[in-house]
Amino acid sequence: MDLPEYALEVSGLVKTYPAGKSTPPKTALKGVDLKIPRGSMFGLLGPNGAGKSTLINILAGLTRKSEGKACIWGRDIDERPRDARAALGVVPQELAADVFFTPKEALEVQAGLYGVPKGERRTLELLEALGLADKANAYVRQLSGGMKRRLMVAKALVHNPPVLILDEPTAGVDVELRRQLWAYVRKLNAEGVTILLTTHYLEEAQELCDTIAIVNRGEVVACEPTGQLLKRLDTRSVVVTPEEPLKAAPELKGFEARLRNGGAFSVTYRTGHSSVEQVLAAVRAAGLHIKDIATEDPDLEDVFMSLTYGDPNAQDPTRD
Ligand SMILES: Nc1ncnc2c1ncn2[C@@H]1O[C@H](COP(=O)(O)OP(=O)(O)OP(=O)(O)O)[C@@H](O)[C@H]1O
Ligand SMILES: [Mg+2]
Structure with a gap:
């Protein structure tokens, strides 16, 4: 089978959220082009409200795009939605806890949804890898926030997707577990899984990612190898x-x-x-x-600040 050159590819992606009762329509993505090479560990960074989750949710099929094209593993999300989604594991930013399940059950149910045959399931392996083996039979509602987040990572991996998207996977996860989580993500990447991640911990992004894109107010303001991005500031x-x-x-x-x-x-x-x-x-x-x-x-934080907040025309980028 031919492997795609790009694990993820979006072009001219626009998303306008419709007006609410008291809010005007909001264009969260203003024609985004991004190509994420197969095998890369790609960081998508940007201030709050930049449009990162909107982009990810469109790829995950949780939000409908307004315009543009998106392919996952070479499969167009409009033309081959099922095939496209089958290639993708997503850990969304919002924690959704399956309160009536145990972690073990939650993974089994998820594997069922993806049609993974019983003999090919990796439930215990995933629980082990994410440090949840001793919680396998506890109720999910009894897990701490960081444990729930790691369970979501495990859920995203049940069908062995070649592409994994992590939207803020370390928010609320303590230092030691964050290290463990990143070590695991690195291992997956070394095994060939393409990773797209967002994080507000810029030091971690600088250390982990081979390529970084910075989005600001719905536009990509930089996209280049991490080393090159760091050299931008003289x-x-x-x-x-x-x-x-x-x-x-x-x-x-x-x-x-x-x-x-x-x-x-x-x-x-x-x-x-x-x-x-x-x-x-x-x-x-x-x-x-x-x-x-x-x-x-200068570190990534300096570059980030100069590309986002440093824009003299920008007021507060978190406000609309
Ligand atoms: N369901 C929605 N309806 C209306 N506007 C929305 C909706 N979701 C997001 N937005 C708006 O779209 C813009 C981009 O939001 P998004 O969640 O994509 O940002 P983000 O980059 O993920 O931010 P953060 O770092 O805070 O997670 C923001 O202005 C936000 O208010
Ligand atoms: Mg977000």
């Missing part, structure tokens, strides 16, 4: 710890300093325009004695 910062801890940021000629914890301060400069030398010269010229310095490269 800024660096020098963190200076002076001999005498400072109580306020010092006045430096040609640079702006910001106070940090413990009486240190940072200076951000543009690499094309200035150098560490010049920053340090300005610090000395201000009469400060340097005890220690460190330099910092």
Whole structure:
């Protein structure tokens, strides 16, 4: 069988939610094009209300698109909806708990819905993989929020889909379990599963994803390999710890300093325009004695902020 080049492909995707009684219509996606290569670990990032869940819900068949085209595993969602959905596992952002089931039953029911024959079910393996084996026979309503979230991941995997979409899978999941969850997702990816994830933990996205798209107000504002995205900002910062801890940021000629914890301060400069030398010269010229310095490269958060909130025409992107 020919494998598709792209696990997910959307073009010209538009979604306008109709007006409510007291709310105007809302265009949540304004013609989105995205191609997610087979095998990639792809991060879809953006501020609250950017349109991430809308895009995911359209792929999952939970929301109808207004315009455009979407393919899952090479299968058009309009022309071959069943085949398209069969290739996809989705963990939606909203927690939906099957309160009358145990995790084991919930997975069996889900496998039944997808027509997975009894002999091919992986119920116990999935419970084990997601750290829920000891809760297999507990009522779902007795699980903690993080456990419910992991059960939803297990549910999304019962039919062994080649594409897995995780919408905020780590919201409310504690640090240790988050690590475990990501380790499992990484393992799935290494085995060939294409992953699309959204998260507001940008450090995690930076660490995990090979490619990142940033959406803002229904538009894709960046989509490139993570390393390339990080190089977009030509800024660096020098963190200076002076001999005498400072109580306020010092006045430096040609640079702006910001106070940090413990009486240190940072200076951000543009690499094309200035150098560490010049920053340090300005610090000395201000009469400060340097005890220690460190330099910092911009991280995903800096790039994210400059591409979303940094837009001078944008007011508050979370408001409409
Ligand atoms: N069912 C709906 N009816 C009307 N408007 C909606 C509906 N669902 C979402 N919206 C609006 O569409 C826009 C995009 O919402 P969406 O949930 O896709 O954002 P998101 O990027 O997933 O945000 P978050 O990071 O908060 O999860 C928002 O302005 C939201 O208010
Ligand atoms: Mg969302």
